[in-house]
Amino acid sequence: MKNTTLTLTLLICAFLCKAQQIKLSGTIKDNEGQVVPFASVYIKNTTTGTSANVDGVYAFALDKGTVTIVYKAIGYKLLEKTITLSENTIENAVLTSENYTLQGVTIRGNGEDPANEIIRQAIKSRSRHLTEVDAYTTDVYIKGVQKLVGAPKKFFGRDIQKTLDLDTNRKGILYLSESTSKFSFERPGKIHEEMISSKVAGRNNAFSFNKASDLIINFYENILLENTLSTRGFVSPISDGAFLYYRYKLIGTATENGQTVNKIQIIPKREHDPAFRGTIYISDDSYHLLNAEVYLTKNTGINLLDTLNISQQFLKVENTYMPSNINFQFNGNVFGFKFEGYYVGVYSNYNIHPDFPKNHFNGEILKITKAVNKKDSLFWLNNRPIPLTAEESRDYIRKDSVAVLKTSRHYLDSVERANNKFGIVKLLVTGYTINNRYAKKSYAFDPLYRSVFYNTVEGFALKYGITYTKYLEDRKYYNIRPEARYGFSNKTFTGSLSANYFYDPVKRANVSFSAGSGIFDLNNYGSMSLLGNSINSLFFETNFSKFYKKEFANIGTARELANGLQGQIIAGYSRNTNLVNTTHFKIKDLKGETFTSNNPFNPETEKELFPTYRALTVDATLTYTIGQTYITRPDGKFYQPSKYPVIKLNYKKGISGLLNSDVDYDRVSLEVSEDRISMGMLGYSSFVAGAGKYLNNDVVYYPEQKHFRGNNSLLSKPDLRKFLFLDFYMFSTNREYAEFHYEHNFSGFLTNKVPLLRKLKLEELVGVSYLTQPVKRNYTEFYFGLQRLIFRAAYGFAYDGKRRVDHGFRLTYGF
Structure with a gap:
């Protein structure tokens, strides 16, 4: 009874404490009345805070009482306000432009800009600043918005307005998503993130693709954004080799919280160098980077985008500076589709002395559970750090309403009737698919252009298959595929049935079975595509590919045995038969060219390459990826590209005697x-x-x-x-x-x-x-x-x- 009373008391206290929280909100503008987007707002001497949205509106929940709020934005003077919070406190802020002057700056006799010496000191301190925080945790809020601001009326015959659900001007939000997560970091590059909540407009059951590690841009690194928007990446303005790529100009200095801040313009030496343009702010005492407002253009080598603007603000945490928010704004034009958008990340509640539990960093860089997209509107109202704009609110309401409709059987049936409509182009080129999303199954018919081919063994031939797939819960599925093949010259019919059951997405586990007969390339890696070999044979009288017949039955399984370690084993039994050419037909007879036999070692005559034989084999493979990282979602485990080698060990045995098998061999191989x-x-x-x-x-x-x-x-x-x-x-x-x-x-x-x-x-x-x-x-x-x-x-x-x-x-x- 005492325990029950205590529990109830604690719950009531927790509720009352929560109830005492007050929502502080307002709009941040400059002294000319223009909104200041994405300004930082936080409680003084803490890392608890938020960011304004693109319209300069901010809001966050605070405990009742008197607090000092700091308003900060790049290019503006820091503003502090002491506020006594009452119910639904509204506090607007007006920021004054910072006056950066050259007063007191010494211009050297050699004409060198004083910014150069500041940058030299920043570069000298770069390695120290890069490693001065060994580990930290932080709360991260991410919002991503992608909008179409212009598009052609039709694209490949399809009405763009209806296809992409746009307004009459073919404009609208294509993607809107929010997420909150707990992010952990430990040197030399270990990360772990656990998503707390996720929301995607129009996809009530979807999980956001937001990832805190994707927003990390650390100017203390020499190369930034490598293998993302550019293969090579871009040179940091304070990298070790920065003076090879940049010129610097000191715009001026200002005083903030008692320290001198240098505003420095960064200018690429050559227009097409992989370098940033813009402004960086560096402290005059420790040479820390305090803020950055830079951008990239098409000239620098970014892919797909025309312009990418990056704004990063920092917050003092003990004796160092950590990002308080980062904003990527972009625009581009691809095939007449004009788009723009932004991704913003807000960091709060830093702990730079965390005590991580054992195995906290185990390769899992992001964990998403089933509960993250179950948060209701009240949760988001109380926990959304950046208020929605009016456009974003309308997009959520409209798309979420439509999403409910789209899950109804009536809607799905109407969509399937339209999508499943038979078409000759589908059958010939893309393949014809019958989907039943309500029943979670599909039938996929192969395209005919891949099914008709020619070779000198079979002559003109047909190969056709149908794949039936049944989708189960949590991304599990199974498929069954019958396939038939017939050669009109050798008058040989072969057919097979294969099945695969993907039963554990998290462990990437499956079992498979196949049986039947088929015509296969003598090289198990293949030589040419059936179409490529057909063109060479018919028009150039060159039959590159060589074939044999196999009657077979295989059973196999694959599963992750440990993180990065995948195991696979396949047992097979086959009867293998040598084949010969049965036709020499060609459309064009080239002088000096002639078909060769189906025996690559005896091209002039059809000498048997091997006798008909039976083979019972076992093929086992272990694949290990060093330093494998992955994302865990309710619908599977998703490996990420590794920075380290992949090691593959294979053993294959041909078993003699059993089931009249004629082969006898053992082969081992290792690949890195x-x-x-x-x-x-x-x-x-x-x-x-x-x-x-x-x-x-x-x-x-x-x-x-x-x-x-x-x-x-x-x-x-x-x-x-x-x-x-x-x-x-x-x-x-x-x-x-x-x-x-x-x-x-x-x-x-x-x-x-x-x-x-x-x-x-x-x-x-x-x-x-x-x-x-x-x-x-x-x-x-x-x-x-x-x-x-x-x-x-x-x-x-x-x-x-x-x-x-x-x-x-x-x-x-x-x-």
Whole structure:
């Protein structure tokens, strides 16, 4: 009874204490009556505060009593107000522009701007300021708004106003989202964030994609925004090499809270350098960065955007300065779609001496639970640090109302009737899909253009499949796919059925099964696409791809065993049959060209490459990503790109005797790879190094050998593991091997200096590939080229030892 009474008393006290909180709100303007957007508002001598919105309106809850409120904005004098809070206190603020003067500043005899010496001292202190806070926690509020401010009436025949739910002027908010979270940091780069609440306009069940770590921009780092808006990133104005990229001008000095603040204009030395423009504010005693108001333009190499403005304000915490808010404002124009928007982050309640529990930093950089999007309107009314604008409030009300309608069966059925309407273009080009979102299932029919092909083994052929998918709760699903294939020349019909059950998204776990028969490439990595081989065969009388028939049954499973460690095992049984050419039809007969046999080692005659054999195999793979980070959401676990290598260990065994299996071998392999290793302003590098050996190769038929990703054609898909000139089939092995691939992308470091090439935003690349095995020792390729988006052109040379054996252009497309 006593415990019950105590509990009730504590609950009542907690409620009363909460009830004593008063909402303080108001509008912040300058002395000319113009609103001051995104000004910082906080309680003096604390890190508790908020930010005004884009209209200069602020609001936050405070305990009843008398407090001193500090109003601060870049370019304005700091304002303090002592306020006695009563019910619904409204306190407007007028900020006076700060007067930065050059009074007392010494101009050197050599004509050097005094800003240069201040910057030198700031650079000298950079490393110390970068590491002076070992760890901290903070509360973070993020709001993201993306708006369309202009668009064409139609795009690919679709009415833009109706498709994007815009007003009659084709303007409106495309995305509006808010989130609150607890963010933790520990050197040398450990982060963990737990989302507390999430709200997305028009998507009541969605989780915000806001992430505090995405808003981090630390000017004490040498390179900023790397691999985001630009591959190379941008040089900080106080980086170690800043004087190579910037000129500085001291605008003036002012006094704030007893300390001298220097206002310095930063100016890129060259128009197209990856450098910021704008203004930074540096203290005169400790050389801390106090504020920054900078921007980037298309000339600097940002992708997709025309302009990006970054405003960052700092708050004094003990003897250092921490961000109080950061604001990214952007605009752009893509294919006539004019857009703009902003992301703002507000930081409060800093603790720079946290005591983290054991395993607090375990690779999980963001945790989102089911409860985060269940907060009601009352919660957001009391806990939203930045008030909504009138436009944002209307957008929430309208889209949330529409979202309720869109979950009804009547609406979903009407949408499905429109989307599921049959069309010839769909069937031919994109594939035809029948969705039933209410029942959470779909049927996807393959596009016909990929289903009709030609090769010299099957002649003209058809391959067609239908995929049925059933979506379950929490992103679980299963699919079933029947597929049939028929060759009109060899009169062979094959068919298969495959199924996959993705039963644990958090552990990325699935089980799979497949059985049937099919025609497969002799190289298990594939040689060319069916369409590419068809074009080469019909028009250039070159049949690159070689095939065999497999009747098979496979069962497998994959699962995360620990963070970054993925395990997979597949057991398979097959009957494999050699195939021969059955037709030599071609549309164009080229002089000097002739089809080769289906045996790559005996191109002139159809000699059997291997006898019909049975194979029982077990294939096990462990993949470990060093330093793997991830996001946990109720609908799955999402790995993030790692800064460290990926290690893959594979063991495959061919089992002799059991089920009349004819193969007998054991193969082990190890591969280490890493993508996008930063080289600063020089771009990034990627590499793959692999080696393997058959520990036992008593019976290894050609399809069971270790194959390599070769290339015999001018045009192909990009793949770092692919050789540019290596034959698809000739150098497979049943013994030991080692291969290495390295590529460096300069990301415009060179072409950006050439006026005519600069506008094309080309990326320069160089690379080398190496292979050694018993019949192909010391094979090396070198290449160089240019890349833009998904297209690449390269010129390369291939050497057997010191002897050049091939050279020429190679074109690639795709991701």
